[in-house]
Amino acid sequence: MKNFLFLMMCLALSALTTSCTVVKQGEVGVKRTFGKYADRPYTEGLRVFNPFTTTVVKVPVQTENMEVSLNLPSKEGLNIRADISILYNLKANKAPDLLREIGRNYENNVILPVFRSTVSDVTARYFAKDMHTGERATIEVAIRDQMAGLLEERGILIEAVLIKSIQLPANLARAIEEKLEAEQRALRMEFVLQEAQQEAQRRRIEAEGIRDAQNIISQGLDPNVLQFKSIEAFLELAKSPNTKVIITDGDMPMLMDPQQPGALQSTLKN
Incomplete structure (x- = not known):
């Protein structure tokens, strides 16, 4: 017990x-x-x-999403409102050092200050319109690379920086839209001009073909050929059972309607 x-x-x-x-x-x-x-x-x-x-x-230590809303300075001095996501993760073997040197609130103590400094430095190199066009991806990569260079030694890996939304000043947004519309009209006009040029080229080629064909035909109609064709026409007329009057100068036959003297019925020529 x-x-x-x-x-x-x-x-x-x-x-x-x-x-x-x-x-x-x-x-x-x-x-x-x-x-x-x-x-x-x-x-x-x-x-x-x-x-x-x-x-x-x-x-x-898995991927974390830190969302930040702030004003981005542009090259021309404008402030562009933007919502940005920072995707990052921590190195497992660096976790003790991170806690000792920074503490558990590492997002506000390190990541956010580094991000604010980096994003201001990068976006100040670009015009406001660049943040609304294909340059956005270039800006995102530049911010990520600069942050990674500052945070990787502390065990913080920046995977991506994503600019999710951009709010441009009203005047600038309207100017960008007008420019895009003008570019679309210019592209449309260029297409119309190319189409017209192609049609003109087609007609030119067609006319050249007709001209060449006529030249070939005219070159082949020498006196001997014409006399041969005339003989063929006489033979065909002779086979006809109808009453006819044939007047000829020895080269070209002409058929006259006997009921209407003096009227030219047809001229056979090839």
């Missing part, structure tokens, strides 16, 4: 002096004993610690 009571007392004392926590996937745990962080982080799994002397601080 005494042994049983002693065993129960040992178990109760052990339960009072130990605790456990679960480190989930996508995060690491860093043990903090008497205010000092351990050098090696815990990965996912069940972890046991002494609740009287130790705590386990959990830090996410």
